[in-house]
Amino acid sequence: MSLYKKFFQFTLFIACLSLLTSCVPDNEIPFEEEEIPGSENMLPSDVIFPANNPYTEAKFTLGRSLFWDPVLSGQKDIACATCHHPSFGYADGRALSSGVNGSGLGPNRVGGDVIRRNAPSILNVAFNGMDENGNYNPRFAPMFWDNRADGLEEQALLPILSHDEMRGVAIAEADIIDTVVNRLSNIDEYLRLFEAAFGNQQVNEQRIAQALATFQRTIIANNSPFDEYMNGNEAALSPQEIQGMNTFIDVGCADCHSGSMFSDFELHTLSVPDHPLVSDDGATGNFDFRTPSLRNLQFTAPYMHNGGFNNLREVLEFYDDISRGNGNSQNPNVNDNQIAQEARQLNLNNGEINEIIQFLNALNDDDFDRTIPNDVPSGLNVGGLD
Numbered sequence: 442m443s444l445y446k447k448f449f450q451f452t453l454f455i456a457c458l459s460l461l462t463s464c465v466p467d468n469e470i471p472f473e474e475e476e477i478p479g480s481e482n483m484l485p486s487d488v489i490f491p492a493n494n495p496y497t498e499a500k501f502t503l504g505r506s507l508f509w510d511p512v513l514s515g516q517k518d519i520a521c522a523t524c525h526h527p528s529f530g531y532a533d534g535r536a537l538s539s540g541v542n543g544s545g546l547g548p549n550r551v552g553g554d555v556i557r558r559n560a561p562s563i564l565n566v567a568f569n570g571m572d573e574n575g576n577y578n579p580r581f582a583p584m585f586w587d588n589r590a591d592g593l594e595e596q597a598l599l600p601i602l603s604h605d606e607m608r609g610v611a612i613a614e615a616d617i618i619d620t621v622v623n624r625l626s627n628i629d630e631y632l633r634l635f636e637a638a639f640g641n642q643q644v645n646e647q648r649i650a651q652a653l654a655t656f657q658r659t660i661i662a663n664n665s666p667f668d669e670y671m672n673g674n675e676a677a678l679s680p681q682e683i684q685g686m687n688t689f690i691d692v693g694c695a696d697c698h699s700g701s702m703f704s705d706f707e708l709h710t711l712s713v714p715d716h717p718l719v720s721d722d723g724a725t726g727n728f729d730f731r732t733p734s735l736r737n738l739q740f741t742a743p744y745m746h747n748g749g750f751n752n753l754r755e756v757l758e759f760y761d762d763i764s765r766g767n768g769n770s771q772n773p774n775v776n777d778n779q780i781a782q783e784a785r786q787l788n789l790n791n792g793e794i795n796e797i798i799q800f801l802n803a804l805n806d807d808d809f810d811r812t813i814p815n816d817v818p819s820g821l822n823v824g825g826l827d
């Protein structure tokens with residue numbers, strides 16, 4: 442049996458479980474290797490756009506300008522791109538993100554309001570919510586470490602409303618969207634862009650959200666060595682990486698990091714230690730956070746909801762600690778028995794840690810759009826950076 446067939450079997454097994462149908466035993470998989478549909482494990486090349494916000498190039502162009510333009514922030518000093526920047530894999534390279542009143546980029550940013558969480562990458566955010574069968578509904582795709590927003594359209598306005606991220610003190614939450622709409626309505630180039638995207642010059646919050654969502658759905662990095670391998674190019678992964686893939690499955694990582702995005706998009710309690718500045722009790726007060734995708738980790742350290750771990754070895758050593766003695770909390774606010782069963786049962790030793798890291802490194806695709814606009818329609822600093 443080939444090794445990538447093994448990976449396919451695993452996802453098939455999960456699919457069987459969820460459909461409650463009978464599953465095919467390990468050695469009787471009814472597929473010849475060449476018949477394995479590649480799309481089962483690869484990310485697709487096409488993105489599904491929601492029926493109520495289909496892709497158009499004009500919406501993309503508007504969304505890209507808005508994404509880079511600090512005109513959306515209260516004090517015109519910070520843009521979406523400040524914290525989701527291509528130089529840091531569309532995250533910011535910081536443990537906790539840094540908001541209004543700051544200057545500089547990434548780890549060098551100083552003075553900004555402290556955000557209580559790590560900025561996730563928006564690479565492949567178009568595929569959030571994808572299940573083991575490759576199905577997802579972009580309109581309700583889960584967003585944020587606690588899954589509190591449904592879909593990119595709902596998510597897009599929340600950073601603008603947030604005091605620490607983009608709004609600042611000068612403008613009240615109830616007024617910021619009107620303020621932004623007024624500002625955009627007074628910039629000729631934006632009026633042209635809204636007209637091209639939506640048929641007339643009206644600026645409103647729904648259109649802003651739709652354009653930002655459209656742009657973000659194009660920020661894709663889905664051609665890693667792993668994807669090439671799943672597409673039939675057996676030489677794309679080294680024997681060590683294939684070994685790591687099987688170890689990743691065998692020790693139980695794929696119980697939660699499943700499907701093409703390597704996430705079940707569910708909430709789990711792991712007991713990641715609190716950041717010294719913030720105790721974050723997660724989505725339901727249970728220190729539970731969404732399983733993140735494991736794609737493109739090369740660009741997005743530090744890791745976890747609070748950036749508590751600087752590299753993959755620290756993440757794996759954390760899993761080793763919590764799985765020893767069947768549950769060993771690393772956060773004093775979390776009891777051992779609160780930790781997700783699947784995490785307590787992981788079976789790691791040092792050799793396995795090294796193998797798994799090799800496999801995770803095969804999930805990077807550095808061929809993504811890193812272009813930065815030369816200017817933004819407001820004439821302010823592109824990305825809020827001077």
Ligand code: HEC
Nearest residue numbers: 520521524538539540556558559560561584585586600606
């Ligand atoms: C100050 C830094 C900062 C700014 C500015 C910012 N973000 Fe974020 N972004 C974050 C952080 C931190 C999170 C995670 C918050 C959480 O999970 O509670 C996040 C989460 C997200 C997510 C969810 C990704 C996922 O997989 O769940 C998306 C999408 C996103 N931001 C898009 C945007 C857009 C669009 C803008 C501009 C309108 C923006 N962000 C502005 C820091 C920032």
Ligand code: HEC
Nearest residue numbers: 694697709713730731732733744745746756760781783784
């Ligand atoms: C019980 C489900 C579960 C299991 C099993 C699991 N993880 Fe995770 N993983 C999560 C959750 C949830 C987080 C985020 C936790 C947080 O931020 O507090 C996470 C975070 C991570 C991160 C950080 C990614 C980022 O962008 O910050 C990596 C890397 C990772 N896991 C790898 C693994 C590996 C390798 C294994 C197997 C040894 C594994 N995980 C097993 C649920 C799981």
